[in-house]
Amino acid sequence: MSKINDDSNDQTTGDSAETESTCFPWQSPSSRSFDDVGGLDSIKEQLERLVVRPLIENREEYARLNVTVPNVLLYGPPGTGKTYLTEALVGEIGYPFVKITPSIVQSRFVNESAERVRDLFTEAREIAEQYGHAVIFIDEVDVVLGSRDIANAHHEDQKVVNEFLTFLEESGQQNVYVVAATNRRERLDEAAVRAGRFDREFHIGIPGAETRREIFRTHLEGRPNTVSDDDLTWCVENTEKWNGAEIAITIDEAARRAVERGGDTIQHEDLVDAIIDQTSERVPSNIPL
Incomplete structure (x- = not known):
């Protein structure tokens, strides 16, 4: 019982x-x-x-x-x-x-x-x-x-x-x-x-671009970060066909990387590294980090 x-x-x-x-x-x-x-x-x-x-x-x-x-x-x-x-x-x-x-x-x-x-x-x-x-x-x-x-x-x-x-x-x-x-x-x-x-x-399907943006925002909310709207646009464009669980894991990984580099906020570079880690793909060279 x-x-x-x-x-x-x-x-x-x-x-x-x-x-x-x-x-x-x-x-x-x-x-x-x-x-x-x-x-x-x-x-x-x-x-x-x-x-x-x-x-x-x-x-x-x-x-x-x-x-x-x-x-x-x-x-x-x-x-x-x-x-x-x-x-x-x-x-x-x-x-x-x-x-x-x-x-x-x-x-x-x-x-x-x-x-x-x-x-x-x-x-x-x-x-x-x-x-x-x-x-x-x-x-x-x-x-x-x-x-x-x-x-x-x-x-x-x-x-x-x-x-x-x-x-x-x-x-x-x-x-x-x-x-x-x-x-x-x-x-x-x-x-x-x-x-x-x-x-x-x-x-409940694979989220589209706007839904992915909201998922990123929701999981970043309450965590110190300097992620801008332009940064989120990059994230959305590079996570096509990702589900909500994958995005949540990526935010956690970005936070972990922020701690490991000695930072006190999640920055765009942390998200970029986390997304690369999830996809094993190179970031396009024309995307500013």
Whole structure:
């Protein structure tokens, strides 16, 4: 048994999440918000409208008209920020959440995986009763909700899918909200993405130029730096087809290089060196360092 982990100083919307015993790794949300997510403005706006406002800002008005909060599926290539965006969403709404990976649900024992799914949603319902709502984040959801039509689908896997589908339909009525992420949407069971289960889907793709610029800005914010707009333009032009995770790693590497050269700020040369390190390519000679 474990307890709700409350590593931050933030409070949930309900009572403080402190000592309730749980079987799954429930956590109090961190202080991360949409402001910490570079780019993805359209998706953040839609999540604000579909999730944050009904749950937080105008609860009574939405409840009076029986407006439901949809379960959300985020899909796209690895490293594009699906998990980061989910954590920001959880921070915005401020309720206890649990991150579920396939290893937490799957078991080598017959029937046990399906039982763990039931236990998960039973526990989520209890958390929601105590704190108002509960959020389940399912990473790599294609593994636990894979198509039941494939030839080698195992009977136990089919039972897990059936359990998930049943509880997804009932989650909204129990104030349990589900967000899922996958790199392989095509592997999901068709029944999972129909209305009443995952009602809304958002594709998180490789960021374009303006989104990359915002990601650089977001990760530089709060770190002493002398990076100018022209410097950012160079960075954007030399990171085409990079994902958000790669850019974040590059900023960390630039900060590390700044420390190693004895500097107290991140400078353009640190970013240039970090980008070269990531791409193993030479900087064009006509680019001033």
